[in-house]
Amino acid sequence: WMAAHLFCGGENKPCGNCPGCVRLETDNHPDIMILKPEDGSIKNQQVEAFQEFLRIKPFLAAAKVGIIEDADTMTPSAQNRLLKTLEEPAPGTTLFLITTNFNRMLTTIMSRCQTLRFQGLDESGIASYLMNHYNVDRIRAEHLGLLSGGSLARALAQMDSVAVEESEELVGEWLAALAQGDRVRMFELADRYEKTIDWDQTLVWLMRALRERMFAAVGQGKPTDTRTAVRMGRHVEDALKALREQANERIVIDVMLLKMQEDYYG
Incomplete structure (x- = not known):
């Protein structure tokens, strides 16, 4: 909307009808560039190409617009490269x-x-949209809603993701091993998935599974099971926070699994 406001040539911006608005709506405007992650991150070379685009004078509009989606996925070197552009943007450039x-x-x-x-979209609203418009089953839709961060576009992008399926599989196998008393298998599973798994979204899915377990225990009048699920959920929250602060992934996961086992087995 803000980019359309800059490119609009009508009186009530954005009008949606002028050439600038139409080109933007059809992804055919030469003065805007949208940078997106490739293979999970935005890399140095991508930012370099982005900067080169911004250095060229506008072709049709009076300004140029650069948009970086999922900017938090920029590598540290890519963020450092972007600094100079933020400090000294070309005239008429909006980022x-x-x-x-x-x-x-x-x-x-x-x-x-x-x-x-x-404000992000409501998780349940995203889940309902996926079920109604894309025939996604309820459990998968709720999972995608949790992982979306309030973004419908992110939920749609992850809808057919193999990484999402891996997260669901690992969480299911973890909880099965926990119920069977197989402590070692939980760590073996972490070993198996370590190179391909998205730990962040896996822990989000694990939190959801534990929350469902907690609600089930409440409904069955089992206060001990409820307290156990709550405590395990807190360990997962702590692990998720540590991962987002760039802590060593495998150490964080192993500590979380140990603490979950301590709470579950007593």
Whole structure:
């Protein structure tokens, strides 16, 4: 909407009918570039190409717009490269950095930006949309809603993701091993998935599974099981926070599994 406002040639911006608005709506405007993650991150070479685009004068509009989606996925070197552009942008250039996780952004980047906070969509609303418009089953839709961070676009992008399926499989196998008293298998599973798994979204899915277990225990009048599920959920929350602060992934996972076992087995 903000980019359309800059490119619109009508009186009531954005009008949606002028050439600038139409080109933007059809992804055919030469003066805007949208940078997105490739293979899970935005790399140095991508930012370099982005900067080269911004250095060229506008072709049709009076301004150029650069948008970086999921800006928190920029590698540290890519963020450092972007600093100079933020400090000395070309005349008439407007940049938008979109992120759902400020903690992954360098403080030097954040200090050079004006922060605008937008309320994310409700998780249940995203899940309902996926079920109604894409025939996604309820459990998968709720999982995608949790992982979306309030973004429908992110939920749609992950809808057919193999990584999401791996997260669901690992959590299911972890909980099965826990119920069977197989302590060693929980660590063996972590070994098996370590190179391919997205730990962040796996822990989000694990938190959901534990929450469901807690609700079930409440409904069955089992206060001991309820307290156990709550305590295990807190360990998962702590692990998720540590991962987002760039702690060693495998150490964090192993500590979390040990603490979950201590609570479950007593």
